[in-house]
Amino acid sequence: MWAYLVRRALLSGLAIFGVLVIVFFLSHIIPGDPVAAILGPQAPHDLIEDIRRRWGLDRPVHEQFVRFVGRLVRGDLGTSIATHRPVVQDLREFFPATIELATAAILVGVAAGLSVGITSAVAHGRWIDHVVRFFSLIGLSMPVFWLGLILLFIFYSRLGILPGPGQLDIFLSRPPAVTGLITIDALIARDFSALRNALSHMILPAVVLGSHALVGIARITRASMLEVLGQDYIKVARAKGLAERTVILRHALKNAFLPIITVIGIYYGGLLEGAVLTETVFGWPGVGRYATSAILSQDFAAIMGATLLIALVFSLANLAVDLAYGILNPKIRYE
Amino acid sequence: MWRSFRNPLTLAGILIIGALVGIALVAPLIAPADPTRTNLEIRFDPPTRAHPFGTDQLGRDILSRVIYGTRVSLRIAILAAVIATTIGAPLGIISGYFRGRVDDFLMRLTDMFMAFPRLILAMAIAAALRPSLENVIIAISIAAWPAYARLARSVTLALREETFVEAARALGAGSPRILTRHVLPGVLSPMVIQISLDMGGIILTAAGLGFIGVGAQPPTPEWGVMIAEGRNYITQQWWVSTFPGIAIALVVFGFNLLGDGIRDLLDPRLRGRGR
Numbered sequence: 001m002w003a004y005l006v007r008r009a010l011l012s013g014l015a016i017f018g019v020l021v022i023v024f025f026l027s028h029i030i031p032g033d034p035v036a037a038i039l040g041p042q043a044p045h046d047l048i049e050d051i052r053r054r055w056g057l058d059r060p061v062h063e064q065f066v067r068f069v070g071r072l073v074r075g076d077l078g079t080s081i082a083t084h085r086p087v088v089q090d091l092r093e094f095f096p097a098t099i100e101l102a103t104a105a106i107l108v109g110v111a112a113g114l115s116v117g118i119t120s121a122v123a124h125g126r127w128i129d130h131v132v133r134f135f136s137l138i139g140l141s142m143p144v145f146w147l148g149l150i151l152l153f154i155f156y157s158r159l160g161i162l163p164g165p166g167q168l169d170i171f172l173s174r175p176p177a178v179t180g181l182i183t184i185d186a187l188i189a190r191d192f193s194a195l196r197n198a199l200s201h202m203i204l205p206a207v208v209l210g211s212h213a214l215v216g217i218a219r220i221t222r223a224s225m226l227e228v229l230g231q232d233y234i235k236v237a238r239a240k241g242l243a244e245r246t247v248i249l250r251h252a253l254k255n256a257f258l259p260i261i262t263v264i265g266i267y268y269g270g271l272l273e274g275a276v277l278t279e280t281v282f283g284w285p286g287v288g289r290y291a292t293s294a295i296l297s298q299d300f301a302a303i304m305g306a307t308l309l310i311a312l313v314f315s316l317a318n319l320a321v322d323l324a325y326g327i328l329n330p331k332i333r334y335e
Numbered sequence: 336m337w338r339s340f341r342n343p344l345t346l347a348g349i350l351i352i353g354a355l356v357g358i359a360l361v362a363p364l365i366a367p368a369d370p371t372r373t374n375l376e377i378r379f380d381p382p383t384r385a386h387p388f389g390t391d392q393l394g395r396d397i398l399s400r401v402i403y404g405t406r407v408s409l410r411i412a413i414l415a416a417v418i419a420t421t422i423g424a425p426l427g428i429i430s431g432y433f434r435g436r437v438d439d440f441l442m443r444l445t446d447m448f449m450a451f452p453r454l455i456l457a458m459a460i461a462a463a464l465r466p467s468l469e470n471v472i473i474a475i476s477i478a479a480w481p482a483y484a485r486l487a488r489s490v491t492l493a494l495r496e497e498t499f500v501e502a503a504r505a506l507g508a509g510s511p512r513i514l515t516r517h518v519l520p521g522v523l524s525p526m527v528i529q530i531s532l533d534m535g536g537i538i539l540t541a542a543g544l545g546f547i548g549v550g551a552q553p554p555t556p557e558w559g560v561m562i563a564e565g566r567n568y569i570t571q572q573w574w575v576s577t578f579p580g581i582a583i584a585l586v587v588f589g590f591n592l593l594g595d596g597i598r599d600l601l602d603p604r605l606r607g608r609g610r
Contacts, residue, residue: 011446018447022456026463137344141588143539145546146562146580149569157570273452277543281566291455292547295462307459311450 008322012315019311020072023304024065068304077308078301082294087305090290095309096180097167098279098286102271104206109213110264116214117221122248124226132222136215144274148208148281155204163201165283172197205282209274213267220263224256231255258325265321269314342599348592355586359405368396370403370556379572389574391564397574400556401582407557408586411472411541416530418476420483424526427487428518432495432510438488445481453478454540461549468551471544475537486529487522494521524601532594535587542583558583 052058056067071078077087120132155162167182168174174182175189183202186195228234229252237251238244276288283289287306294302358365367386374394382389388397430441448456460474494500495518503513544550545559553560558579565575 011443012450014443015446015450018444019450022447023459026459137591138584138588141535141591142584143542143546143559143562143580143587145543145559146576146583149562149566149576150580153569153573270452273454276454276458277546280547291458295458296548298462303459303462307451307455310452310455314452315450 005323008319012319016308016311016315020069020304020308021065023307024068025061077305080294080299080302080305082297082299082302087301090302091287091305091309093180094285094287094290097182097284098272098275098288100181100183101202101205101209101279101284101286102268102275104202105210105271105274106213106264106268108206108210109217109267112210113214113217114221114260117218118225118248118253120218121222121225121229124229129222132218136218139211139215142211143277144208144211145277145281147211148205148278151204151208152281162204163197165281167198167201167285168194169197169201205278205284208281209271209278212274213264213271216263216267217260220259221256224259225252228252228256261324262321265317265324269317269321272310272314342596344592345596345599348589348594348596351585351589352593355405355409355589358402359409362402362406366396366399366402368399370395370400371554379568379575381572382574388578389572391561391575392568392572395554397561397578400561401558401578403556404558404561404579404582405586407468407551407555408538408541408583411468411475412534412537412590414472415475415479415537415541416534418472419479420526420530422476423480423483423485424487424519424522426480427484428491428514428522430484431488431491432514432518441484441488445484448478448481451478453536454543457540457544458547458549461544466549466552468555468557471541471550474544475540478540479533479537482533483526483529486525490522490525491518494518528594528598528601531590531597534594535590538583538587538590 049058056064059067068078075088077091079085080087080090083090116132116136120129123129152164156164163169172194175185175191175194178185178188182198183195186192186198225248229248234247234252237247242251272288275286276292278284279286279288280292287309290302291306291310293299294306372395374390376394377386377390378392378394380386380390380394386396386398388401391397391400426441430438451459457471457474457478460477461470464470464473500513500517503517508516541550542557542559542562545557546563548563551557551560553564561579562576565572565577565579568575
């Protein structure tokens with residue numbers, strides 16, 4: 001088990017180093033000159049040269065990479081050209097918002113996905129099962145950014161029952177940052193109007209971001225439950241006269257859980273992908289939006305930092321899935 | 336074999352994708368207007384008989400843009416799938432057949448690519464190459480090939496132990512002949528299944544890139560770009576973003592149904608599973 005863990009972690013580390021190489025060289029074949037782009041067309045030539053020298057952009061690419069890795073080891077991701085602040089500091093500020101949103105989204109996905117999946121497995125072959133399957137196919141087909149816009153239009157502009165983009169109404173002040181998670185900070189500050197407001201701001205983006213996870217979890221739950229419900233021990237449980245509720249939740253769900261756990265883990269990693277689009281639509285100050293604006297403004301250090309963070313979280317989620325799988329299913333042997 | 340096509344969902348998929356291909360082929364004949372012609376006098380016309388989907392911020396006819404958008408989406412999806420499999424399949428087959436160092440190297444390489452969520456990698460590549468339609472295709476292919484290489488490898492690993500491959504080897508067939516005559520045909524059908532299941536995802540990724548601004552560029556009538564253009568007007572002029580979004584959802588829906596159908600057809604063991 002330990003040998004496997006170490007090997008698996010080493011492979012993840014190798015993969016992330018590869019990620020660094022890929023992104024670093026990619027961001028250096030960008031044809032535009034970022035310094036000229038930031039300073040504007042009127043900037044004097046020697047000023048541009050001076051800044052390029054100060055940021056080391058005039059050095060050969062491989063030399064820049066070595067320096068980059070050296071700094072990385074010391075926890076320095078460089079300075080963002082756009083925000084003029086250390087990238088590490090930027091990420092520390094933007095990451096909590098993404099964590100908060102992704103967690104809310106996975107909660108929506110798990111709660112709704114499990115109930116929908118169990119319901120349609122129990123109603124197997126009846127109309128409700130068909131309706132659920134049809135809508136889950138539709139749900140998987142919608143672009144998340146479009147779904148976000150449409151829901152904003154309906155619930156914010158037309159019905160006015162949910163707030164618009166952002167984490168908090170503008171007239172409310174942000175609770176003092178302790179954890180960086182706005183809901184937790186509001187709780188700590190006992191600022192309940194901010195807490196309520198922040199939660200209501202979270203509903204739409206969490207539903208949008210969680211929608212694909214919801215469908216995926218519902219599908220796997222249904223398939224897995226159907227398989228388990230056909231087993232003999234379920235018939236025995238029913239024959240013993242146990243309540244149907246107990247049979248389904250205690251006996252069936254417990255055994256159907258292994259594939260479900262795997263899918264939940266995979267979707268949590270995949271949420272980062274959806275987060276880029278969802279955060280853009282909802283003006284959510286997270287890593288996804290940070291990455292997008294970094295890419296659009298050719299901000300090397302920020303692109304590297306954000307991509308590295310995303311790849312890291314993604315790999316950790318995958319690692320956690322593999323390990324959870326092994327713990328939950330003793331039948332699996334690690335080589 | 337024809338039983339699969341009697342499945343109403345698969346039939347719906349075939350009809351949707353058939354319509355998509357048909358519309359893309361005859362787009363100039365059926366589009367009521369030039370998709371890029373602007374006319375500021377009729378900007379933001381709501382849907383009417385003259386403009387069934389309304390007009391956008393530059394007075395362009397949205398129906399015509401959606402119609403021409405079929406060409407863009409199809410082109411991206413087909414080319415990206417072809418390029419990704421042309422890179423992935425041969426590498427995967429070679430890796431699975433010869434094993435050893437080549438295999439180790441290739442698997443570590445795919446690990447690196449797969450440590451990214453696909454959209455993030457495509458985003459970084461598309462931005463690095465400078466946003467354009469061609470670069471979206473390249474970016475998606477680069478992000479997608481490792482999955483195909485993995486698939487081809489795992490199928491090859493199983494095939495190389497089969498007795499018919501062994502027999503061919505015993506008869507003195509060289510590796511190139513075994514790979515092309517005996518292994519490749521076996522790899523093709525799982526590949527086709529995977530591609531058909533991925534088509535919808537490729538279209539969604541391309542639309543996402545267009546929406547963020549690193550994909551196709553205006554005035555290309557690409558659906559993701561169109562949604563982004565209508566984004567700021569969603570509260571009043573809802574039709575600008577709505578119709579391209581419906582087009583994407585419909586096409587992806589069609590590809591998903593078709594993909595499930597093709598999987599059932601080519602791989603009966605999986606029938607009914609995972610839905």
